Amino acid sequence: MKMIRSMLALSLLTGFSTAAMAENIAVTGGTAYTKGGYGKVENATVLIADGKIQSVTAAGAVPDGYKVIDAAGKIVTVGLMVSETTLGLTEVGFSAGIDDGSVKGDTSIPLDATDGINPDSVLIPVTRIEGVTRAYTGLEGTKDMWLGQGAVIHLGNGPDLVVKRHAALGLELDEGAASSNGGSRVALWYAVRSKLDGAKTGGKDDKDDKEKKDAKPDPEKDVLARVLKGEQPLLVEADRASDIRKVIELKKAYGVKVILYGAAEAWRVADELAAAQIPVIVNPVQNLPGSFDTLGATQENAARLHKAGVKIALVGLGTDNARLMPQYAGNAVANGLPWEAAMDAMTVNPAEMFGVADSYGTLEAGKDADVVVWSGDPLELSSAPEHVLIKGEEIPLVSRQTKLAERYHPVSRAPEYKR
Amino acid sequence: MTRWKASAHRRLAGGIAVAAVAVTLAACSPEGERQPFVGIDKDPFPSTYTPLESQTTLIINANIYDGKGGEIEGGAILMEGGKIKAVGQSIAAPDGAKVIDAAGRWVTPGIIDVHSHLGVYPSPSVSSHSDGNEVGEPVTADAWVEHSNWPQDPGFWRAAAGGITALQLLPGSANLVGGRSVTLKNVPGRTGQDMKFPGAPYGMKMACGENPKRVYGSGDNNVLHRPSTRMGNVAGYRQAWADAQNYSREWKKYEADYKAGKNVLPPKRDLKLETLAGVLDGEILVHMHCYRADEMATMIDVMKEFNYQIASFQHAVEAYKIADKLAENKICGAMWADWWGFKMEAFDGIRENIPFMHEAGACAIVHSDDDLGIQRLNQEAAKALSDGQRAGVKITKAEAWQWLSLNPAKSLGIAEKTGSLEVGKDADVVLWSANPYSVYAKADVTFVDGAVTYDRHDPAKRPVSDFELGQPGEGDMK
Numbered sequence: 026m027k028m029i030r031s032m033l034a035l036s037l038l039t040g041f042s043t044a045a046m047a048e049n050i051a052v053t054g055g056t057a058y059t060k061g062g063y064g065k066v067e068n069a070t071v072l073i074a075d076g077k078i079q080s081v082t083a084a085g086a087v088p089d090g091y092k093v094i095d096a097a098g099k100i101v102t103v104g105l106m107v108s109e110t111t112l113g114l115t116e117v118g119f120s121a122g123i124d125d126g127s128v129k130g131d132t133s134i135p136l137d138a139t140d141g142i143n144p145d146s147v148l149i150p151v152t153r154i155e156g157v158t159r160a161y162t163g164l165e166g167t168k169d170m171w172l173g174q175g176a177v178i179h180l181g182n183g184p185d186l187v188v189k190r191h192a193a194l195g196l197e198l199d200e201g202a203a204s205s206n207g208g209s210r211v212a213l214w215y216a217v218r219s220k221l222d223g224a225k226t227g228g229k230d231d232k233d234d235k236e237k238k239d240a241k242p243d244p245e246k247d248v249l250a251r252v253l254k255g256e257q258p259l260l261v262e263a264d265r266a267s268d269i270r271k272v273i274e275l276k277k278a279y280g281v282k283v284i285l286y287g288a289a290e291a292w293r294v295a296d297e298l299a300a301a302q303i304p305v306i307v308n309p310v311q312n313l314p315g316s317f318d319t320l321g322a323t324q325e326n327a328a329r330l331h332k333a334g335v336k337i338a339l340v341g342l343g344t345d346n347a348r349l350m351p352q353y354a355g356n357a358v359a360n361g362l363p364w365e366a367a368m369d370a371m372t373v374n375p376a377e378m379f380g381v382a383d384s385y386g387t388l389e390a391g392k393d394a395d396v397v398v399w400s401g402d403p404l405e406l407s408s409a410p411e412h413v414l415i416k417g418e419e420i421p422l423v424s425r426q427t428k429l430a431e432r433y434h435p436v437s438r439a440p441e442y443k444r
Numbered sequence: 445m446t447r448w449k450a451s452a453h454r455r456l457a458g459g460i461a462v463a464a465v466a467v468t469l470a471a472c473s474p475e476g477e478r479q480p481f482v483g484i485d486k487d488p489f490p491s492t493y494t495p496l497e498s499q500t501t502l503i504i505n506a507n508i509y510d511g512k513g514g515e516i517e518g519g520a521i522l523m524e525g526g527k528i529k530a531v532g533q534s535i536a537a538p539d540g541a542k543v544i545d546a547a548g549r550w551v552t553p554g555i556i557d558v559h560s561h562l563g564v565y566p567s568p569s570v571s572s573h574s575d576g577n578e579v580g581e582p583v584t585a586d587a588w589v590e591h592s593n594w595p596q597d598p599g600f601w602r603a604a605a606g607g608i609t610a611l612q613l614l615p616g617s618a619n620l621v622g623g624r625s626v627t628l629k630n631v632p633g634r635t636g637q638d639m640k641f642p643g644a645p646y647g648m649k650m651a652c653g654e655n656p657k658r659v660y661g662s663g664d665n666n667v668l669h670r671p672s673t674r675m676g677n678v679a680g681y682r683q684a685w686a687d688a689q690n691y692s693r694e695w696k697k698y699e700a701d702y703k704a705g706k707n708v709l710p711p712k713r714d715l716k717l718e719t720l721a722g723v724l725d726g727e728i729l730v731h732m733h734c735y736r737a738d739e740m741a742t743m744i745d746v747m748k749e750f751n752y753q754i755a756s757f758q759h760a761v762e763a764y765k766i767a768d769k770l771a772e773n774k775i776c777g778a779m780w781a782d783w784w785g786f787k788m789e790a791f792d793g794i795r796e797n798i799p800f801m802h803e804a805g806a807c808a809i810v811h812s813d814d815d816l817g818i819q820r821l822n823q824e825a826a827k828a829l830s831d832g833q834r835a836g837v838k839i840t841k842a843e844a845w846q847w848l849s850l851n852p853a854k855s856l857g858i859a860e861k862t863g864s865l866e867v868g869k870d871a872d873v874v875l876w877s878a879n880p881y882s883v884y885a886k887a888d889v890t891f892v893d894g895a896v897t898y899d900r901h902d903p904a905k906r907p908v909s910d911f912e913l914g915q916p917g918e919g920d921m922k
Contacts (some may be wrong), residue, residue: 117785147785316568325920409831434764440765
């Protein structure tokens with residue numbers, strides 16, 4: 026009972042999003058990067074109305090009725106997107122109730138991550154006040170190799186955070202997946218091909234009207250049909266170079282769209298990935314042979330992929346520290362990735378990869394106004410966001426963590442009275 | 445197990461009973477033949493470390509953080525015979541010295557990570573390599589982590605590329621008492637003993653909170669199903685200390701009796717109690733995994749009850765709530781900059797934990813507990829510094845370097861030898877490509893005892909572990 030009460034209190038505490046009507050806002054005087062790391066505009070005036078970007082102009086005038094955010098001497102960018110998380114699904118992952126990011130039942134392919142997303146998660150304010158305004162979120166574990174259908178969410182005011190349902194179908198094709206699906210890659214790949222082949226030959230489109238009418242609903246085949254038509258990408262986890270080559274073959278054989286994730290040895294297959302137009306989500310700091318899949322891991326992975334012409338996107342440290350992505354991007358730059366490419370990898374690239382570029386990813390007219398004003402270079406450790414706007418609404422830079430820090434600085438006899 | 449042994453020892457400790465036993469023993473000995481004195485070798489696995497070959501090296505035009513809070517712009521440091529020979533604004537080059545012009549670059553003491561599982565949870569992290577937690581019973585003070593250390597873990601050399609010159613390997617946090625730690629120089633060798641920091645005292649790992657009660661409470665690892673609660677944890681520590689006190693008394697009595705000329709036999713050695721008694725004697729330092737403020741406060745009371753010193757709380761995610769108490773009791777906090785939230789006892793993590801500890805006058809340490817994190821502890825310090833400054837804590841970059849070298853060295857009992865750039869100390873030094881608080885900075889050269897352990901620009905000076913030979917990525921820029 027007591028536990029339930031305190032959990033309730035917690036969810037009330039985090040509900041400081043009083044979804045205000047989007048006001049007209051002008052962000053003035055900063056150095057804006059309108060397209061990833063490109064499209065630099067000095068002394069930029071960014072005009073925002075109805076939650077959308079209206080214009081970005083050098084020294085542009087501010088019309089009447091706009092609230093002005095002074096960004097003089099600051100850097101202005103698109104809000105960042107982390108390309109792999111369980112945000113909204115995982116609260117406290119370990120020994121603390123269920124984790125909606127992991128599924129124990131038998132079904133996997135048709136599962137829809139948006140069924141579990143909690144807009145009141147304390148991780149969302151913790152993450153967004155660090156400049157992350159979008160994320161791909163999806164299951165990280167099921168009974169088999171399929172991880173269900175993930176979504177792109179925004180981290181602004183709820184209750185509805187979903188930007189795109191069915192943004193991808195997750196598929197693990199690494200050593201871990203082989204281990205739990207027959208104990209061998211040989212069994213794993215047979216199972217994956219069988220599933221795709223089954224959907225291909227048994228699709229509803231092949232049947233006559235009578236058959237269609239009589240057929241039982243088959244949500245799994247519906248998902249796979251979308252994948253096979255190229256409407257929904259496969260988000261494939263693989264690390265070993267040989268596995269990545271198999272993924273390239275898979276894409277060719279089935280004509281599916283593929284986004285590669287993990288990809289520790291992707292640099293060894295960089296030219297083939299570029300030719301196959303497979304974008305890659307990289308953890309830029311991974312450089313240890315954590316398993317026999319990742320012997321070739323290096324911090325230069327991102328730089329080498331980019332140089333070969335592969336489109337890349339980035340992650341942070343898991344979900345609770347997805348917010349560390351800019352630091353990781355900085356490490357990628359320190360290891361040879363151009364700064365501009367690192368910024369692309371956190372904005373416009375994932376927007377394109379996950380099919381949300383029509384509404385997010387750049388500071389172009391008509392896009393959702395996810396705008397961050399940084400105290401300095403967004404990748405630098407000394408920098409921090411000073412203003413965060415998501416879909417045109419300014420987000421208070423407050424989280425459960427900032428409240429705790431204030432409560433205990435300085436320490437007092439009974440901090441419980443301090444709010 | 446522990447409880448059974450405890451009662452056995454209590455029986456032996458009863459004054460009259462012991463005297464009676466001793467008399468009986470003396471009576472049984474052959475006339476005139478006194479038993480030899482039995483002493484305990486406290487260093488049965490001695491360090492075989494020798495410094496790598498070095499040459500006299502002078503670094504000039506360097507911006508220097510000395511690790512004690514000082515800073516020299518455009519200064520110089522001279523390393524000779526493995527030691528720091530001089531630090532200052534300008535130093536004349538001795539004959540034959542290698543001179544490195546560090547214009548635009550920075551020099552700092554080597555980073556010391558007080559919390560690593562490299563070698564004991566090495567890469568690749570396959571089950572054959574999982575050697576960090578001796579579960580089975582809650583108190584395994586007899587386990588020595590150096591006996592799990594695989595010196596071919598590639599992680600050591602990635603850490604060298606991040607400026608790590610020394611590190612403490614700790615057993616995991618499954619147990620109430622996990623066993624002895626070992627402090628290493630981060631220098632390649634054929635055996636674990638080749639890496640062992642000469643003269644460094646042993647540490648002992650203990651753990652609060654969720655881990656021990658989960659590991660043992662289910663009964664999978666311990667048929668007694670205890671501890672299964674935090675109060676069970678504390679009962680477990682206290683009984684272990686009580687047993688150690690008793691054991692210590694037995695040995696002291698034996699030594700006194702022997703010195704007094706009595707013909708006595710030594711008590712039976714108990715390797716668990718020997719380590720615990722070493723803590724009570726002040727020879728072994730306690731490093732305790734503890735997240736929550738209330739649990740750290742409890743452990744301070746246990747420490748006072750049994751009259752030992754806790755050198756550090758590891759992780760100490762809620763240290764900011766009791767920073768004053770940690771300062772008063774001279775206990776370091778070894779912390780992450782921003783890890784939080786992965787379990788309940790980490791739920792109250794804040795980004796200002798390290799600077800708030802520093803501000804309270806407590807000993808703050810940046811630690812990793814992670815084979816990737818250990819490669820960029822300078823970045824962790826940079827984040828903590830910036831977060832602290834934004835929260836109004838007045839602290840300079842030069843002062844913050846104490847979190848990375850001198851405070852860790854103090855907590856490991858090696859501050860006389862390393863941790864700051866002072867004449868006579870070991871030449872454990874890093875030359876950085878840029879200000880090491882920048883995300884773009886890289887360690888150009890890492891020196892241990894004046895010898896190059898890693899040189900970013902020289903492939904011949906980038907160690908490759910045996911494991912990586914003949915495999916994809918061998919010798920690559922990692």
